[in-house]
Amino acid sequence: xxxxxxxxxxxxxxxxxxxxxxxxxxxxxxxxxxxxxxxxxxxxxxxxxxxxxxxxxxxxxxxxxxxxxxxxxxxxxxxxxxxxxxxxxxxxxxxxxxxxxxxxxxxxxxxxxxxxxxxxxxxxxxxxxxxxxxxxxxxxxxxxxxxxxxxxxxxxxxxxxxxxxxxxxxxxxxxxxxxxxxxxxx
Amino acid sequence: xxxxxxxxxxxxxxxxxxxxxxxxxxxxxxxxxxxxxxxxxxxxxxxxxxxxxxxxxxxxxxxxxxxxxxxxxxxxxxxxxxxxxxxxxxxxxxxxxxxxxxxxxxxxxxxxxxxxxxxxxxxxxxxxxxxxxxxxxxxxxxxxxxxxxxxxxxxxxxxxxxxxxxxxxxxxxxxxxxxxxxxxxx
DNA sequence: AAATGCATGTAAGACGTTACATGATTTT
DNA sequence: AAAATCATGTAACGTCTTACATGCATTT
Numbered sequence: 087x088x089x090x091x092x093x094x095x096x097x098x099x100x101x102x103x104x105x106x107x108x109x110x111x112x113x114x115x116x117x118x119x120x121x122x123x124x125x126x127x128x129x130x131x132x133x134x135x136x137x138x139x140x141x142x143x144x145x146x147x148x149x150x151x152x153x154x155x156x157x158x159x160x161x162x163x164x165x166x167x168x169x170x171x172x173x174x175x176x177x178x179x180x181x182x183x184x185x186x187x188x189x190x191x192x193x194x195x196x197x198x199x200x201x202x203x204x205x206x207x208x209x210x211x212x213x214x215x216x217x218x219x220x221x222x223x224x225x226x227x228x229x230x231x232x233x234x235x236x237x238x239x240x241x242x243x244x245x246x247x248x249x250x251x252x253x254x255x256x257x258x259x260x261x262x263x264x265x266x267x268x269x270x271x272x
Numbered sequence: 273x274x275x276x277x278x279x280x281x282x283x284x285x286x287x288x289x290x291x292x293x294x295x296x297x298x299x300x301x302x303x304x305x306x307x308x309x310x311x312x313x314x315x316x317x318x319x320x321x322x323x324x325x326x327x328x329x330x331x332x333x334x335x336x337x338x339x340x341x342x343x344x345x346x347x348x349x350x351x352x353x354x355x356x357x358x359x360x361x362x363x364x365x366x367x368x369x370x371x372x373x374x375x376x377x378x379x380x381x382x383x384x385x386x387x388x389x390x391x392x393x394x395x396x397x398x399x400x401x402x403x404x405x406x407x408x409x410x411x412x413x414x415x416x417x418x419x420x421x422x423x424x425x426x427x428x429x430x431x432x433x434x435x436x437x438x439x440x441x442x443x444x445x446x447x448x449x450x451x452x453x454x455x456x457x458x
Numbered sequence: 459a460a461a462t463g464c465a466t467g468t469a470a471g472a473c474g475t476t477a478c479a480t481g482a483t484t485t486t
Numbered sequence: 487a488a489a490a491t492c493a494t495g496t497a498a499c500g501t502c503t504t505a506c507a508t509g510c511a512t513t514t
């Protein structure tokens with residue numbers, strides 16, 4: 087049994103996307119932006135070099151397939167590529183989980199600002215998550231055509247952002263009330 | 273009115289931490305790991321060079337203050353540094369929000385694996401979030417001594433991870449039941 | 459004719475982690 | 487005596503974003 091192939095972070099999403107039928111770098115990018123972007127993004131600057139590398143590794147096979155006079159390379163998984171994908175899905179290595187939330191950081195340091203600023207920061211966080219939620223909900227309408235995996239991540243994403251929005255609403259109310267009491271007392 | 277100072281991502285957390293009374297790179301790192309790490313991490317490899325840069329920018333003032341024979345540099349905010357921090361807190365620029373969740377990515381592609389793998393992946397996600405939640409809850413016991421900002425982010429973090437855990441539990445149950453029905457029918 | 463979409467790619471730079479190196483002090 | 491903690495720092499590497507460049511096809 088050969089040593090398991092180590093996939094780079096971007097390699098994982100690309101291999102999966104090819105397995106899900108995306109054939110070109112362009113298609114992969116479109117689909118990533120539509121579906122996984124909220125929890126796993128990828129840019130052209132990563133995708134194209136990584137496609138080439140995965141081909142050199144023997145995990146993908148690329149074939150020129152111009153549409154009209156337009157250059158185009160379609161990719162498919164090799165046997166090794168399918169194995170690598172399944173190996174990653176089956177592995178129990180520690181899962182990457184990284185969150186970087188500037189709204190939370192501002193909230194953390196909000197004691198250095200005014201109470202009004204704290205509230206408006208929470209409002210900005212809420213509006214941000216509301217925009218994301220709207221995008222996810224728009225996607226939900228078409229989720230009947232999606233496989234179970236994508237449907238489940240969409241559900242989880244919606245629940246996640248909804249949870250933050252609820253917390254923001256409740257906290258905005260609480261802080262506003264607190265401010266009222268201060269105001270009335272003074 | 274001078275142009276607002278542009279803070280690097282790590283610069284923001286450092287300035288805030290110094291404003292909150294952390295005086296050395298070492299102290300900043302300890303406190304980041306204890307408090308903001310779940311939504312904003314920082315490593316020594318970032319902190320020390322950034323401290324030097326912030327000093328060159330005139331936002332921090334460093335002063336050697338050896339404890340015994342042990343080298344030590346304590347930092348404090350300059351007026352410009354306090355202004356830069358407050359400027360950032362007051363700005364309404366788009367908030368950085370980045371999530372990178374390998375568990376969700378695996379779930380997304382879980383149609384390439386078995387139903388059992390999907391369930392065990394969700395279990396792994398849940399266990400991961402349970403570990404984080406435990407750390408946050410341990411912190412909660414001492415939150416009485418914390419300012420409002422840190423207390424609020426702690427609450428939000430707890431709610432966030434609890435939400436994901438709940439979703440995982442419910443989905444694990446649903447998928448297990450689904451598997452049972454398939455099993456009984458066959 | 460212009461704008462949008464399809465399609466590929468690179469270069470520069472920003473950002474971050476890991477691993478390593480050093481050495482004093484305090485605790486066990 | 488050993489281990490843990492305090493304390494600072496760098497070098498190498500991995501990763502990612504942004505901006506740019508190119509050019510054909512389709513839609514307006």
